Structures are given as C-alpha cells and as structure tokens.
Amino acid sequence: MxxxxxxxxxxxxxxxxxxxxxxxxxxxxxxxxxxxxxxxxxxxxxxxxxxxxxxxxxxxxxxxxxxxxxxxxxxxxxxxxxxxxxxxxxxxxxxxxxxxxxxxxxxxANILTRTPFIWLDMADCMGNTEAFIRTAHPTPAEIILNYVSVNYMESIMAPAGYQAEARRIETVKKDKGKYILVVEGAIPTGLNGKFLTIGAKGDSGLKIAKETSKNAGIIIAIGNCASYGGIPAARPNPTSAVGLSSVTNRQVINIPACPANPVNVVGTLVEYILVGKAPQLDSLGRPLWAYSGRLHDNCYRRGHFEAGEYVRHWGDDGAKKQYCLYMMGCKGPFTWNNCTTVEYNQDISFPMRAGHGCIGCSQPAFWDRMTPFEKPNADAKIILPMVEATADEFGMALFGAAGAGIAAHAIYTGVKKKRESKKTSEKKKSDSDKNDDNNDK
Amino acid sequence: MENKEKKYGDIQLVHRMTVIKRIIHWSFFLAVINNIVTGFYIAYPFLIFGKTPAQSDSISKGIINSGETYQAFIMTWMREFHFIGAVIIDVIFIVWLYLAFFSWKEPLYKSFIPFGDKIAEAGRMVKHYFTLKDKPETTRYQDPLNAIIFTIFHLLILLQMVTGFQMYVASFTGTSAVGGWWPWLMHFTTDWTLVVFGGLTGVTLVHLFTMWLIIIFIVYHIYTEVWRSVMWKEGDILIPFGGYKYIRNKTESE
Structure with a gap:
C-alpha cells in the first residue's frame, strides 16, 4: 500500500x-x-x-x-x-x-440522488411505488428513493400527456447509457401488447419497455410482477403477461418480493454506482448479496421448527408463544430473500415476526406455486390432468384401488383354485394321497 | 413315495440371492420404511412435543411433553433419520445399478435379453396371474415381469433421490463442510427438477406423491411373492431369507 x-x-x-x-x-x-x-x-x-x-x-x-x-x-x-x-x-x-x-x-448514495431515472409502471398495483413514497417514517433508503432525479415516473411527475412522453424520449436520447431504468409491473404481450397502453399516444407497455431498456445504463425489475410476471401472469394468464427479462435481451436485475424491499433496491443501485456493473446474480436474476439466504434458515422461529413446536390454529397457545408457522402454511422453506435479516416497514418487522407465514412472494409464479397460503405445502393440489386432489388424497386413492385390486385377485385365485381342484379330485377319486401335503419326506 | 414325487414333479434347488443381495434387500426395506415414516412427519408434523400451559399430555391429540424445547427437537431427529435413510438408499441404489450389470450370480440385464422374447414372457406371466394356467418356466434368472417392475421401482427411487437432493441442497449457500463441489454436484444433477416440476414446492409434492407409488409397490411386491409361494409351491418367499428357491419342472395339476 x-x-x-x-x-x-x-x-x-x-x-x-x-x-x-x-x-x-x-x-x-x-x-x-x-x-x-x-x-x-x-x-x-x-x-x-x-x-x-x-x-x-x-x-x-x-x-x-x-x-x-x-x-x-x-x-x-x-x-x-x-x-x-x-x-x-x-x-x-x-x-x-x-x-x-x-x-x-x-x-x-449521494451520487445516486442525482443519477437520471426512468421509472416505468406496467401492469401491476403500483404497490412498490406506494411502499416507497408513502412511508410514514422513512429510512434513508426510502428517502434516497424519494429524491432520486426521476425524469419520468407516471405517479409523481409534474408533466402530463405529450409533455411526459417527450420527457421520457428526451432522457432516453440525452442520457444514453447513463440513466437507471426501473420497471415495475408485468408486461402483457398478448395482442402485441395492446392489453396495456400508456400515455397520450397510446403506446403499448411492451413497446415502451423495449425502447427504454435499449439505452439504459442499468435495468432493474422491481417487484415480483416485473421480475417474473407475478399476479398478472398467474394461471391462466389471459394477457400473456411476462417479466421484463423476457422482452429485452439486456441484462435485467430482478428485485422481486411484494413489495420489494427498498434496501435491496438502493443497495443494488449503490453497488452499480460503485463498480459500474450489476452485482452477481443467482439463477433467477436476483442479486446474490440480498437473495442468497433462505428465509427458513434465517428465521428466528427456526428453533421451534426443529423442536416440533407448531402453531396449529390462529391465535392458539403456540401462536402466542411464537411457535413455527410451518403448519399454518409458511412458505419460508421455499423462498429466498433477506426479509428475516433486513426486514420491512422501516426495518422493524417481516411476516413471521408479525405472526403470519411467508407467502413466497420473491419466487417465480408464487401465486400458482405457493398456494394455498395458509395451509402446509403438502395440502396443495397437485397439477395433473383430470385430477383435483392433494398428493396425499390422490396417492391414498391409488393405494386403495391397488389394495382393492389385490384383494379381488386373491379372492378370484382362491375361488378358481377351488373349482379346479374339485374337478381334478373328481377325476382322481382313487388318489388317496390327495391332502397329506405335510406328511411327505 | 414314487407317487408323491410324481405329484410334485422334480424338485431342484436354485440359488437366487447371494448374502450381499439379501443384506441389500433388508437394509433397503428398513431404510424405505424409515423414510416413509419420517417423511410423513416432515410433510405433516403429527406430534407436538413440548407442552404449552394450555395443553395437557394426550396421545390421541398427539401431544407429548418431552420437556423444554431444547430437549425435544423432534423435527431435527425426524430429518436426521430421514437423511440417514436417504444415504443408505442412495448407496444401495448405486450398488444395485452396479450389480444389475456386473453381478456374477444373476445380473438383472439377463432378464431383458433377448428383449422381445422376455417382454412376451412377461406378458405370459401377467396372463398366468389371471388364468392360473400356462405358468412360464422358472429359470435361474429373475422372471422378466419382476425384472420390469423392480426396474420401475428403482426408477421411482431415483426420482426420490433427485427430488430429495434438490430439497436438501436448498439449505446450502454455495459451499459446505466438505467443499463447494458437493452442493455444486447436487445443483448440477438435480436443478432440472425445478424446471420440470415447477419450483421447489412442486418438487416437494412430487417427492410426496412418489412415496405413495413406492408404498403401492411394497404392497404389490409382498402380495405377489406370497401368491407365488402359495400357487407355485416353489418357495419364492424364502429367497430374501435363505437365498434359495426351488424349480419344479412338473406341476401337480397340469
């Protein structure tokens, strides 16, 4: 040095x-x-x-x-x-x-407040925006997100109509390769994107997302909808909604969860400002620094899981003693996020601390795969054609059918054997050794 | 005496399972039963250990007071035994795969060659199950129908291994006590299940459902072996105990 x-x-x-x-x-x-x-x-x-x-x-x-x-x-x-x-x-x-x-x-963080931003709202409830701008007692993460230099964001920008469009197009041209693109919400691709039209010209969300992501410095998909399609893409997905990474060939950093944790967004952006490239991502496109831990492994109720102490009904004794929510359908064992360490709501709580299980909102297709939210995963319906049952119900039905088949075969064998032996005994009436099986040798 | 010999046909001893195979058979049995019981518990914990003030001990309600939380750890033990059983099953599967090809005594592949003939023989065996006539001749190799069904069973076991390892590796974060190669190997071999079965929850449900297929196999297997022992009088049920069965070339009624 x-x-x-x-x-x-x-x-x-x-x-x-x-x-x-x-x-x-x-x-x-x-x-x-x-x-x-x-x-x-x-x-x-x-x-x-x-x-x-x-x-x-x-x-x-x-x-x-x-x-x-x-x-x-x-x-x-x-x-x-x-x-x-x-x-x-x-x-x-x-x-x-x-x-x-x-x-x-x-x-x-200082630089981040002056970096040009485009924040697109696609098909979703804008819960991420709400979570950031309506916080009662914002932490520095939320404050920084409130003061970033947004050039385009439908929910808070002053210009409207053609002016707003012009602002976005100008930013895309002027700050080429520099601006941060944050996309919130799934992008419907059905009918060539016509399920979602935005702005005075009625451009489709698909078109806007493609145009703006072409020149962006870094692209962040915020929330489960933008990352993996989320609720708009839940089965049967009538609008063919997809996550942002499916409509652009640029690298997309997914910050899923519903809503995404502001710390994860600001942290990823800070890291981008520090090193100029995306953090290392996992196989689902999430930053490893935030999404490498499984909730179940870091949960403060894990000890009760290991001890076999479970909440069995809402408000029962176990619930008061903060036992494990595994049997109340907690999807922590299937979910990767940092809720348990970084926490939500001004960094004071997260679902398990509030007494409800995780619903797995940072995993792809959580609306289909993590339901029913308040029952253990073993009680979920299995997806087989013509079958509407849980794995146990269907398995037990097959087991019963197999048992009935075996019993039927056993009875059939017995009856048939008896009938045949009657025939043969009539034929060999003289054979006196007929029934002394046990006496031989 | 002559009359009797004529009646039961020529009886000939045939060695079917070596000591190693018998040990494998019964360790497999114990490990699978163990994993079914512990797996049920993990999927749906039916006992609550550790008493809360409002609860009283009741076997019918599934509440057993085993003292303080730190003393109980029932789920830890269930998972521990599940993993131990899984390791035994994994080793047995690999040994089975080896023996299926390189066994000195009775390699499984011999029951598949020539393929067309053996499939036809399996069909005759199924027919025999329902007509009780025309029993296919017993040879010193496994009969093709059993060979097919046992192979399917081992494929189910392989599916359990793959889905089980995928659930197991979920708690790893990139490395392990024995090095990074171990989680890497599990990810490399089992990550396709996430795509095929729809995420970790789907993998879990497949693991649970396949267990039912394995239970059905166990029941079928015991039934057919008892049935054969009764109907054929060749001592099939003795194979996993003594290693021998008999071949009777001529049967009573035919």
Whole structure:
C-alpha cells in the first residue's frame, strides 16, 4: 500500500460531511469474490474511487452542491448525520463489502440522488411505488428513493400527456447509457401488447419497455410482477403477461418480493454506482448479496421448527408463544430473500415476526406455486390432468384401488383354485394321497 | 413315495440371492420404511412435543411433553433419520445399478435379453396371474415381469433421490463442510427438477406423491411373492431369507 493512496483516501473522507475520517488504515481486506473487479484490493479501491470522482464531477455543479446535497435531503426528514452513518454502515455490511467501503457507499448514495431515472409502471398495483413514497417514517433508503432525479415516473411527475412522453424520449436520447431504468409491473404481450397502453399516444407497455431498456445504463425489475410476471401472469394468464427479462435481451436485475424491499433496491443501485456493473446474480436474476439466504434458515422461529413446536390454529397457545408457522402454511422453506435479516416497514418487522407465514412472494409464479397460503405445502393440489386432489388424497386413492385390486385377485385365485381342484379330485377319486401335503419326506 | 414325487414333479434347488443381495434387500426395506415414516412427519408434523400451559399430555391429540424445547427437537431427529435413510438408499441404489450389470450370480440385464422374447414372457406371466394356467418356466434368472417392475421401482427411487437432493441442497449457500463441489454436484444433477416440476414446492409434492407409488409397490411386491409361494409351491418367499428357491419342472395339476 503506497502512501499516496492513503492520502487520496483521506482527502476523500474530508470532502464528504457525511463520512468519518478513516481510522483503520489496514487496507489488506479480502476482496469479496462475488464482485470480481480485480484481485488486488488496492486496484479495486483505485478503480472505485476513480469512478466515484468522475461521477461526482458529472452530477454536481460544485463542491458545495455536492457536500450539502445529502444534508439538505435528510435534515428535512429529521435524519441526523449519525443516523445516516449507521445506515451506510448497515448497507455496507448488507452488501457484504469490507468496512473500508463505508465512506464510498455514502458517496455513492449521494451520487445516486442525482443519477437520471426512468421509472416505468406496467401492469401491476403500483404497490412498490406506494411502499416507497408513502412511508410514514422513512429510512434513508426510502428517502434516497424519494429524491432520486426521476425524469419520468407516471405517479409523481409534474408533466402530463405529450409533455411526459417527450420527457421520457428526451432522457432516453440525452442520457444514453447513463440513466437507471426501473420497471415495475408485468408486461402483457398478448395482442402485441395492446392489453396495456400508456400515455397520450397510446403506446403499448411492451413497446415502451423495449425502447427504454435499449439505452439504459442499468435495468432493474422491481417487484415480483416485473421480475417474473407475478399476479398478472398467474394461471391462466389471459394477457400473456411476462417479466421484463423476457422482452429485452439486456441484462435485467430482478428485485422481486411484494413489495420489494427498498434496501435491496438502493443497495443494488449503490453497488452499480460503485463498480459500474450489476452485482452477481443467482439463477433467477436476483442479486446474490440480498437473495442468497433462505428465509427458513434465517428465521428466528427456526428453533421451534426443529423442536416440533407448531402453531396449529390462529391465535392458539403456540401462536402466542411464537411457535413455527410451518403448519399454518409458511412458505419460508421455499423462498429466498433477506426479509428475516433486513426486514420491512422501516426495518422493524417481516411476516413471521408479525405472526403470519411467508407467502413466497420473491419466487417465480408464487401465486400458482405457493398456494394455498395458509395451509402446509403438502395440502396443495397437485397439477395433473383430470385430477383435483392433494398428493396425499390422490396417492391414498391409488393405494386403495391397488389394495382393492389385490384383494379381488386373491379372492378370484382362491375361488378358481377351488373349482379346479374339485374337478381334478373328481377325476382322481382313487388318489388317496390327495391332502397329506405335510406328511411327505 | 414314487407317487408323491410324481405329484410334485422334480424338485431342484436354485440359488437366487447371494448374502450381499439379501443384506441389500433388508437394509433397503428398513431404510424405505424409515423414510416413509419420517417423511410423513416432515410433510405433516403429527406430534407436538413440548407442552404449552394450555395443553395437557394426550396421545390421541398427539401431544407429548418431552420437556423444554431444547430437549425435544423432534423435527431435527425426524430429518436426521430421514437423511440417514436417504444415504443408505442412495448407496444401495448405486450398488444395485452396479450389480444389475456386473453381478456374477444373476445380473438383472439377463432378464431383458433377448428383449422381445422376455417382454412376451412377461406378458405370459401377467396372463398366468389371471388364468392360473400356462405358468412360464422358472429359470435361474429373475422372471422378466419382476425384472420390469423392480426396474420401475428403482426408477421411482431415483426420482426420490433427485427430488430429495434438490430439497436438501436448498439449505446450502454455495459451499459446505466438505467443499463447494458437493452442493455444486447436487445443483448440477438435480436443478432440472425445478424446471420440470415447477419450483421447489412442486418438487416437494412430487417427492410426496412418489412415496405413495413406492408404498403401492411394497404392497404389490409382498402380495405377489406370497401368491407365488402359495400357487407355485416353489418357495419364492424364502429367497430374501435363505437365498434359495426351488424349480419344479412338473406341476401337480397340469
């Protein structure tokens, strides 16, 4: 580690009022292999700092603008500098980054508020928007999402009609390759997308999604509908709704859940600002830092699962003692998300803590695959043609049929044998050894 | 005496199951029964251990007080035994696959060659089950009908292995105590089940339903072996105990 590097780092700390001077100068952290920028930690830091410097120059008019930006935003909401420090430390560890990245995460959050955004609302209930903008006591994640520089977002933008359209088209052209595209809601593809038309020109959602995603810097599908089709795509899916990744050939980062957790959205965006590319994704296109843990494994009620202590009815004794909700249909064993660690509602609760099982809303097709929500998975109907039964009912019916068949065959055999032996005994009346089977040898 | 020998035909001993195969048969039996019982519990926990103040001990209600939460861990034990049974079944499946081709005594593939003839013989066996006439001749190899049904049974076991490993690997996060290759191997071999059966919930239901098919096989298997012992008088039921059965070339009524 050269001295010059240290000085650079120290200088950056002083520039940002929302960061503390770096006390720990041990730079020999082990670089998280999830991100693979470079093997050498110093090289990683250098590249991240260079990227942040460049973006700051682009996004802010002058030094004062840059330094006062977050302060202005947060002081409005009563978030103190200390709160913000705590939050940025939390986000750094949630992103599985070493602590040395904390001031850089803070700088990235600062830049994030000035990055051009296009936020598209497709076929859904806009629950994600609602969850972010209507929070009573927003955490820094929600505040940052409220102050991002949205150039186009139907629910909150001032322009309307042709002006709004013009705004979006202008952003796509002007900020080519730079703007962040967030898509919320499934995209109907039936009738060439005519099930969903948006704006003054009546363009289909399919067309808008394709156009805007072509030039985006990074594309985020937020919520289960945008990620996998969600409820609009539930069987029988009359509008042929699909997730965003099915209509564009660009890489899409899925942030599923219903609604998506703001921390996961901001964390992914912060990581994009830091390193300039998408975080590592799992096989379903979700960022590994947020979606690598299974709810069941991190649930605080897991001990009761192992102990065989289950809630059997709503409000029973087990429910009061916070026993496991497995028998009340908790789908935690089938769901990957970070609800149990990052939590919802201003980071204070999540379904199991509130006493209801998980419904698996961050998994594809959860409306079809996770139902019935309040019964164990073993009670779900199996999907076979002409069969309307659970696996146990159908299995037991087959078992009964097999048992009846066996009994019938046994009786048939006995009757037939008797009849035949009667015939033969009539034939060989003289044979005296007929029935002494046990006496031979 | 002569009369009797004539009546029961020429009796000839035939060695069908070696010691190894008999051990495999009964370990398989115990492991499958174990996994059916523990699997039922995991799918639908029928006992509540650990008493809450409002509950009293009742076997009929399925409540047994085994003390504090940390002492009970009934689900942990059920899953533990399920996994132990699964490991035994996996090893047995692989040994079965090996023996099906390389057994010195009675490789299974001999019951399939030549294929057309053997299928025809299996058809005759089915016919025999319902007419009680024209029993196909007993040979020193397994009869083709049993060979086909046992193969199907082992394919069901393979399906249970694949779906079971998919559920097992779900709690892994990229690595394990023995290294990253182990979850990787399970993902590599079983991730297709997620696509085919519709996610982890579908895989679970397939695992549950296949169990019923296996139970039906067990009942069928016991019935046919008893039936054969009664009807053929060749001691088929003795095979998994002593390893031998008899061949009678001439039967009583024919």
């Amino acid at each position: 050269g001295d010059g590097k240290k000085k650079d780092a120290a200088k950056n700390e002083n520039d940002n009022p929302f960061s503390t001077p770096e006390e720990d100068n041990n730079f020999n952290f082990k670089w998280d292999p999830l991100r693979n920028i470079a093997d050498d930690p110093n090289e990683v830091l250098k590249r991240v700092d260079e990227r942040l410097d460049g973006l700051e120059k682009e996004c802010f008019n002058n030094k004062k603008d840059k330094n006062n930006n977050l302060e202005n935003i947060f002081s409005l909401h009563g978030v103190t500098r200390r709160d913000f420090l705590k939050w940025s430390s939390f986000l750094t560890s949630a992103l599985m980054l070493p602590y040395i990245f904390r001031p850089r995460v803070a700088r990235a």
